[in-house]
Amino acid sequence: MKTLDSKELFYAFSADAKPLMTVAQGESFALETRDCFSNQLCSDEDTVDTLDWNDINPATGPVEIQGVRTGDIVRFDIEKLEMTGKSVMITLPGSGALGGISQTTTRVLDNEDGVLTLPTEKGVLKLPLKPMIGVIGVSPAEGSIPTGTPDTHGGNMDCTKIGQGASLFLKAAVDGAMFGCGDVHALMGDGEVLVCGAETPARVTVSARAIAARELPTPFLETEDQYIAIASAETVDKATEDATENMFRFLTDIAGLSEGDAGRLMTLVGNVMICQIVDPQKTARFEFPKAVLAELGFAGIE
């Protein structure tokens, strides 16, 4: 399988990105990723004071998808997501959504046998892993966007549902799409209030192909049981509005519901949810159950 190792990385999704690998549509390929600190924190004694801040949030890539043209909607199937090292977490005063954090700390944590082992002052917890990809995206139409920032190209969306088995739909803004990912978390809650989850190096296996549904609002995600519109904006308010609007467009334009049916179903069984509230832009999502659309005869995104 074609593979990029974790030294083949970048720090911004750029319109003029040059591919480090080229793959065919439908061909499985692998990206080995570093954790968001570029694997610099190896023990509890390595604090963020020692970090090289120029080497943060690396993404592995870019990967050119052959035959994809500007304007195409590309479906990225996350075929496999494997942890390849221990997890690390930090606390840093003034960072994230918790004003009560006063100490700078590092914790390196085991993540074997499907659980994260977290020592606390009151006992050791074994927390089930839910691996997910924090940074995943394609080149923007112009300029460059740091890997730490989420936007319509994807990027640092920190969506807990982007895991093994999920399919992420992004719009190619340049020929070949120029895909990359990194910042995998072995476990993270919605919000990412400390600005970190269990940050973990990983190996991500993906395949990609252009699809016919050119009106699909992106970023868009399909999981085993949900359709999910994802949106990032300067405020959480705007991100929730945009995700809601994009789900309405999906339900009316792609799934063929009337405006009234789409609205009633969104307010009854759809959920406005948070991805993260701590990055340079905030990210929200709107989740809608696939089973309801299947009952109404929708065959899926083609």
Next chain:
Amino acid sequence: MKTLDSKELFYAFSADAKPLMTVAQGESFALETRDCFSNQLCSDEDTVDTLDWNDINPATGPVEIQGVRTGDIVRFDIEKLEMTGKSVMITLPGSGALGGISQTTTRVLDNEDGVLTLPTEKGVLKLPLKPMIGVIGVSPAEGSIPTGTPDTHGGNMDCTKIGQGASLFLKAAVDGAMFGCGDVHALMGDGEVLVCGAETPARVTVSARAIAARELPTPFLETEDQYIAIASAETVDKATEDATENMFRFLTDIAGLSEGDAGRLMTLVGNVMICQIVDPQKTARFEFPKAVLAELGFAGIE
């Protein structure tokens, strides 16, 4: 059982509220509630154009809890939540989070046998009910707050987790607390993007008592498996920040975790979530799994 019928209602939680019923602490009592349109929409032909807008969002009450003093934290156990009529939904252009709604409609829906029956243009759906209370609160310290507005006194929080079996903790800002509730939904998703769920008259059975934990940040909710801090503010951004801060205070001040353990657990297994994004103030919540705290020896809120 002491009961208030649905004609015994109010439209604002007020500092100078006079009780319509007085109950002892721990005594079960019942409130019969109207739907948010005060049961004015009885068929699909009754549109919102015919509504008396002075009779919207009624809450049944107020109920004085004997022996409760200003400053007490009161635990309200939702012992039973029963639908007592059909559900109604509306669409109204310019209202809610969906810019694509162009038609004013009313739908009166059956909600028997545990399912909401929703006819659509592509078939009839049977959606499992998840009854919840939209408006629930106590008197504020001063002035009055319309029942349609959520704030620290509770009010129109539209939190999908406030259902049968849940316990809501609110701070009494006046002697007797002066409790009331209404605006029950047979089914609603997080966000309430149409500004309505399946609006339903109901009968709510409650008991209330002051508890010892005077530092508990409120509104606070306990369900079968979650502790939930709820916060309302002018923006979704501020509401999520306040809910997050309140959960951090709960975990450190009440559950006794260190700041580092609280932060790591909040970012790993806690979730920032949305209640609603359409009311005069927006409401968010922070959910934290009870099982994790039980493993660390926390005996519960006393």
